[in-house]
Amino acid sequence: MRSGKCIAANRKSERTCVSSDAAPSRRRLAMTSAAEQGYLKPEEAAEKSPMQQFYADKSIFLTGGTGFMGKVISEKLLRTCPDIRTIYLLIRPKKGKEISARFEEIFSDPVFAQLQEKNPKFASCVVPVAGDVAQKGLGLSEEDRQTLIENVNIVFHAAATVRFDEKLRLANAINVQGTKDMLALCALMKNLNAVIHVSTAYSNCNLREIKEKFYEPPISHEKLTQCVEALDDNLLDGSTPVLLQDFPNTYAFTKNVAEDVVKDLGRDLPIAVYRPAIIIATWKEPVSGWIDNVYGPTGVVVGAGLGILRTLQADKEMVADLVPVDMAVSALIATAYDTAVSARKAGDEIPIYNYVSSPEKPITWGEFMELNYKNGVNIPSMKAIWYYTLTINKFRSLHLLCSLFLHFLPALLVDGVLMVIGRQPQMMKVYKKIHRFGDVIAYFSTQQWNFSNQNMQSLWSRMHPKDQYLFNFSMKNMDWEDYFRTHILGLRKYLAKDDPSTLPAARKRWFKFLVVHRCIQGVAMYVAVRILWSLLSYIFLPAAATISIFLHTSSATAATAILRNRRNPVSTPGKFPKGERESLGGKRKPLLVPSVTEADEDVRKGPAWKIGKISIEKTRKSAASAEKRGGGGSYKCGQVGVRINLSTLSLRSHLDQRAVRDVAEFPSGQTLAPSRLKRRTTRGEGYFPFAMEIVNTKPLTYFGDDDLTPVQQFYHEKSVLITGASGFMGKVLLEKLLRSCPGVGNVYILLRPKRGEQPLQRLEKLMKDPVFERLRRERGSLIGATPGVVPITGDISRPGLGISAADRAVLVSSVEIVFHVAATVRFNEKMRQALQTNLGGTNAVMQLCKEMHQLKSFVYVSTAYTNSPRDKVDEVVYTPPVDPDKILQCMEWMSEEQFEDLAPSLLGEWPNTYTYSKMLAECLVTKHCTNMPVAIFRPAIVISTHKEPVAGWLDNLNGPAGITIGSLLGTIRCFHCNSSLRVDLIPVDMAANAMLVSGWVTAHNIHAEPKVYNFVSSAQKPITWKEYMRICENYGVPYPSEKAMWYYCLTLVSNKPLYKVMSLFMHDIPARLIDIIPILMGRGAKMSKLYAKIDQFSDVLSYFTNKQWDFTDNNVQGLHKMCNDGDRALFPLNIGELQWDPYLKNYMTGLRLYLLKEPLDNLSVARRRYLA
DSSP states (O other): OOSSSHHTTTTTHHHHHHHSSSHHHHHHHHHHHHHHTTTSSSTTTTOOOOHHHTTTTTTTEETTTTTTTHHEEEHHHHHHHHOOEOOOEOOOTTTTTTHHHHHHHHHSGGHHHHHHOOOTTEEEEEEEEEEOTGEEEEEEEHHHHHHHHHHHOEEEEOOOOOOOOOOOOHHHHIIHHHHHHHHHHHHTTTTTOEEEEETTTTTTTTTTTTTSSOOOSSOOHHHHHHHHHOOOOHHHHHHHEEEEEHHHHHHHHHHHHHHHHHHOOOTTTEEEEEEEEEEEEESSSSSSSOOOOOOOOOHOOOOOHTTTEEEEEEEEEBBEEEEEEEHHHHHHHHHHHHHHHHOOOOSOOOOEEEEETTTOOOOBHHHHHHHHHHTTTTTTOOOOOOOOOEEEEEEHHHHHHHHHIIIIIHHHHHHHHHTTTTOOOOHHHHHHHHHHHHHHHHHSSSOOOOOOOHHHHHHHSSSOHHHHHHTTTGGGGHHHHHHHHHHHHHHHIIIIIIOGHHHHHHHHHHHHHHHHHHHHHHHHHHHHHHHHHHHHHHHTHHHHHHHHHHSSSSSSHHHHHHHTTTTOOSSOOOOOOOOEEEEETTTEEEEOOOOOOOOSSSSSSSSHHHHHHHHHHHHHHHHHTTOOOOSOOOOEEEEEEOOOOOGOOOTHHHHTTTTTTTSOOOTTTTOOOOOOOOOOOEETEOOOOOOEEOOOOOOOOOOOGGOOOOHEEEEEEEEEEEETTHHHHHHHHHHHHHOOTTTBBBBBEEEOOOOOOOOHHHHHHHHTSOOOOHHHHHHOOOOOOOOOOOEEEEOOOSSGGGOOOOHHHHHHHHEEEEEEEEEEOOTTTOOHHHHHIIIIHHHHHHHHHHHHOOOOOEEEEOTTTTTTTOSSSSSOOOSSSSSSSHHHHHHHTHHHHHHHHHHHHHHTSSSHHHHHHHHHHHHHHHHHOOOOSSSEEEEEEESSSSSSSSTTOOOOOTTHHHHHHHEEEEEESSEETTTTTTEEEEEEEHHHHHHHHHHHHHHOOOSSSOOEEEEEEESSSSSSSHHHHHHHHHHTSSSTTTTTSSSOOEEEEHHHHHHHHHHHIIIIIHHHHHHHHHHTTOOOOOOHHHHHHHHHHHHHHHHHHTTEEEEEOOOHHHHHHHHHHHHHHHOOOOOOGOOHHHHHHHHHHHIIISSSSSOOGGHHHHHHHHHH
């Protein structure tokens, strides 16, 4: 191995290489060879051309010298410019081979055979240098680097990964970062004359017209580096299509970005960009037809010639820009000479050379394949497995169909035979690779580009005639007929490795393949004709004949009977009218049909009225004499049970009996609602119990500081910052804090201007919400009071929360407790918006908290579903799939469109951007808030209030509330949901209580990492979707809405395909039928739009309605245990004490009152409409 010390040791030999007796002989051999080939006249052979004089005694640094083009560069320079001093060849160890072994392997290639024959010691001028363009600093040792800096005059940077499907990380490291490192090295070289960056003509393939100039890259090289460093392998692979944009592969993309590197970092260097088109085998030098790879068009020719490739997606009319490698290398060497002698001035544009064939000698893909077939059909390979049968299809669908019959089915057949005889199947693997190859090349074979090459033509015209002989690269001199005659022979010799003596045997074998191929074609044609005939015969049979076939079976009769009699017998005791059912056997059996016995009088005149009225009067007296208790809250003072005799049931009064409620006028704040209907029968008779609660709503009695509970004492005279106070949970948190902790200091709430309203206006409007009614009644307005509620203008989606310097100073100096509740909770939010709000906003709040001088507690409100891909979720923060800090870095430069395209890759197993962004925010807080008073609060699905400040309050249709309202209005008739799974529902007031208590506990228990609280119901009080919907139906149907469109008929379906079918018949088709009349009247199709939204709503929720989680809530239970009796009464948070029946009773009432905005006094109208 010669590197480092080897370079120093060879300096003497380098001089010898130039001045020894062998040098003149090599020059004479090279000149003679050129003269013999017609490049030079004999009398001119002894003279040096200008380019030969330029390269004399020059040291060249070549990267990519082990590749296809690199080998030809070395060979051409050593043969045509024998006075070159040294070629430093960058080589990396590969596949267990050291660079010395690889060095010897390179020069044993047939491309060096002519040079080896005429000058066996030619390699003495070549010095291997250990390195790798994918490594930092090109992987050079310090000694080698210094040697290159001192000696190199010309640099050919030809190293690149040319794999179209290369991973972006590696492609960036080699093609982009390698170029940066190369230019940094070149900037240090003391005797530099020229640097040639070898790019590709397709570096701007996203354009149709490509001139010899720089174009704006899709992303700057700095941003690409940031992205590669920020994302892990999985996310980077997923984001690759987003970054590529209009580029077909990572090769073209990174070569484009590499040109941007040259433009930015190469301004002060004698540099040029060289863009060759598709490089194929040699034409004449040093041997005809040499090639060492099957990339691109060569792979097509080889695959077709071996009988493996039988279909290709290509447009025969499109121009294929092909250039022989020997001519491309001559052009490259000439560009280095031109760059050096032109001596570009500072500020001048970097020259670019497009080396293409289309402007001067175009050839189409059809002509390319025709010439290969013409010259190759008589020169078959011994390795062929079938006759040449390549079909070129312009359209992808037709190509895929051909692939099925010409590639995959034969491959399956061959593999089946191999498996039967006990051998390993392999043909399917081969064709999968071929299919990927076809996909890669299709981009280039189905379209063409308009290249300009004025710089290249200008260079040719300025070259000395001797150089034009020695370095012939003008495509005007190209003869494609002549080229393909030698091209096929080269493929056979250098790729197939067939000995010329095997040609007769190969032709005999080829003929046998042809015979078998024609026979199979004949059989296939016969089968196709028979199938077509059968189809036509079937289609044109008389209709009567077809019908008679079915009438002679019992299918039609059986189907009709089943549809007509699809009724299940009812086993419930009772009186039923006699009915008949037609069976398939012809006998008639009784059919039990449920019936309702009519009552003689209305239920309001029956026992329900009397019992209910007496009980209510007694309960009122109990409420009036109830003992007052301080600290707020509602206290149950009595319960009423109502019995209704089953015999009084009537169809008309059915709903009234299930809704015994408004039998008297109640004071404001008192509630009376039925519990779940329970039927207890004794031979047709029974009773339905109803539970009614009357609560004490008299004003609170406040106490002095000595009477405060520990939680109240903690918040006493402390300033609090709440983000998201205008949201559902934020409102309840704010109300509870102000009402139950009356001694709290200023409460700062972050509000942004919205819809033309300033923060103060929004605050005034906010405080008029029904949830603050009790607070207003008891304490009056707190806006502008001291202490009171103070609005802060800001926006969590903006840098620094968008707050002014003055407001920030106030918060930093005075706030002691922070509740970060603000978030975008839309499941289908755009990825960038979700990250900007939920991750970026959390980062901004966290930074603000770090500046606060008196911070006692910071509670970050997350969600129980941040780890939704897991089945079991403990109260810990799990390792994220990507560093949140790196995502924040990407947000600085990635556009919304890029993030949206990247979303599926980023999300991975997460169902939506909400849970994903909240997960990252949790990880960010955990990472940067060590040893701080921080808690992470994870509520599950938050729904209406339990008791405070008013039972059943809700202000949104998110989640289960949307399903419930939609079903009761008759708009949602089926939903994708597994009814047997648990649903984690949480009353919002209990969640607010838990947050306040967690803030108190956090201040007194600082941990190395934030403590996590899973506030869920399944751990202590589980309820299934089936139970939830049943209770909601029991308490919802008796209170129908005037807005109802249909009777309640919800079906929960766990099977998604079945749900889609049911949705079609129960939602979409009825909607379209209803929309017919409005459309004819010139109105919009409202129902179809409504059900489109419902379908979207279902898709968003289906992940949560068809999965359940095992949550642990030990930390939350610990909160309850830490509270004394007073705090437990003031801040009830124990889910174990929640009773679903009475809670959901108030929940259903709240939906009607607060969402549908319908008072209870219009029930009679709504019920009549509902019955109709």
